[in-house]
Amino acid sequence: MGTTKERAILFADLRGSTALYLKLGNTEAATVVTQSLSLLGQIVAKGGGRVVKTLGDGLMAVFDQADPAVEVAVSLHDSLERLAPIAQHQAARHGAIRLKVAIAWGEMVEVDGDCFGDAVNVAARLLDLAGDHETLTTGPLLRELPSDQQERFRSIDKLHLRGRKEPVPVLRMEARRFGDTLSTVIMDAQETDMPDGIRLNWLGTERVFSTASMPLVLGRSPQASFCVSDSRVSRSHARIESHSGHIYLSDLSYNGTHVRFDGDDQALTLRRGTCTLHGSGVISLGAPSTDPTSTQIRFDVLSFSDTLPQC
Known part of the structure; x- marks a missing residue:
């Protein structure tokens, strides 16, 4: 049996692959999905994490610390705009591929290269609730982050996670669709x-x-x-x-x-x-x-x- 440790568990899932197969055909769509997952895995490794396994159109990764997991989540969302070759870039740009991410901090145990435990379960349940282009987490991860990282997150409500009797306070990392377009939105909003x-x-x-x-x-x-x-x-x-x-x-x-x-x-x-x-x-x-x-x-x-x- 492995030793129980506290770690950050990250799940990432590509959405829209079904529509992609219809738009691009089996061969090209499979290439897009495969290379997209490979790119996500490279980002995880570069950010100090380790890909535990791939899950269909997604992956599961583990990090020793909480803040690298958050930085990687930001990079994962940004990566969809850097897909290559041109067909992949067009697919991402037209919304055919979307990404959702969930991160949880807590106890886990590693057995035969796989990870199990409360943090894994929470992250998996959060992924079920996440929408396109969202990163969700809970309080335990937030408490592990420095203050500048904590400011990225906004409480959205207490949500019910499968397997939990009581609702859990869930936080969302401010998505780029709000953050990066903030100045433009405010300028437009002033006119109406x-x-x-x-x-x-x-x-x-x-x-x-x-x-x-x-x-x-x-x-x-x-x-x-x-x-x-x-x-x-x-x-x-x-x-x-x-x-x-x-x-x-x-x-x-x-x-x-x-x-x-x-x-x-x-x-x-x-x-x-x-x-x-x-x-x-x-x-x-x-x-x-x-x-x-x-x-x-x-x-x-x-x-x-x-x-x-x-x-």
Whole structure:
């Protein structure tokens, strides 16, 4: 038996390979995925980690310290723009390949080259909840980081991890889609009304949430910010948050989240993806809005002047 140690466990998973095979064909798509995983493995090794194993379209890695794992997570996300040859770069640029990452700090034991233990289990469960281009973690890893690294992370809510009785506080590393475009978004937002909150209405239950009270989770769990009762809805099904003058909706579920904006004939389907909420419309959890039995939450993005929202 191996010796129990405290380590950082990182899981990374490439998404979109199915669509890639349809777009590029089997041979070229397989080359893209294989070389992409190889590139991710090289980044892990260069950052001081060790790839324990590859898992389909992803990998699992271990780090002796927490901060190198965080730096590697940043590099992994950035790497998708540096894929070569040209066909791979085009595939990544058009969104065919996406990446999600999860990191956990805790006890693990190494047996015959593989790793087992609490940190492995937590990281694997976090990966299930992560959306495209996201890196998720929990408090134990954050406490191992220097202050400048801790500032990268934002608490998103207490989420239910499979195998855990109580919800776990989860943090997300600020994604490049918000961080690097911050100045541009703010400049654009100054020219229009910035949203101050959102109104949600389901079967007569109406709640108004200010941006200051976000993020909020929609789901079946009694601990969810907006709780609904439907077996097709996950306990933590979707997340609404505010960044840089915009309100975003992210799917966290297995059955998907559907958004139909007023005036649009077609609904937008999110599967671990994110979209910007604007105006008004309907958020359907677990089934499309065309299904009359689905959970359909009416939303209105609000701008307040003198009125304070009630949360």
